[in-house]
Amino acid sequence: MHNHGQTKGSAYTGAAIISPVPEPGKNAEPPEPYRGIYLMPMFMCLYSHDLEESEVFWTQGLGFINLYTMPGMMIHLRRWAFQDVLIRKSGLNAGTPDSDMESVGSLSVAVTEKQIGRIVDACERLRPGSTSAPIRKPWNSLEARIHTPEGLALTLTAALAVDKRQTEVYLNSHGQ
DSSP, X not given: OXXXXXXXXXXXXXXXXXXXXXOOSTTOOOOOOOOOOOOOSOOEEEEESOHHHHHHIIIIITOXXXXXXXXXXXXXXXXXXXXEEEEEEOSTTSSSTTTTOOOOOEEEEEEOHHHHHHHHHHHHHHSXXXXXXXXXXTTTEEEEEEEOTTSOEEEEEEEOOOOHHHHHHHHHHTTO
């Protein structure tokens, strides 16, 4: 990793200014869902035949909030700042030329180590067979896969705590 024009020390700490993701660790406290209004730099758009089922799954299972609804057309869901998902009605007579589209793809969402098990359990209760157990990955995260009602392969990713001294030694030894 090389951030041009940025010192080693500021690359990680500077991100804390704009990122809602807490410092990794077993005791990391997740931020509350963000209810403010901002211009979204990027968001996921999904299509659903059943907006009510999608809303229940995303809010009660994944911990998102319903920020805005256009009844029968679209719901705008959010978790932390910059974790926005728009779910639009699909199917015949849904009102737009692209309404017959199906959701395809995958998305990774940051969660805390404390949250991952609770979210997996809630989603499994809502849609049995839609989840995998959290497993540790070699890139220092705990991850679980969830298949949403819209067909999205969602990966919950909880960063695990790192030894900052060991990381600094590694980066210095690799010319970073």
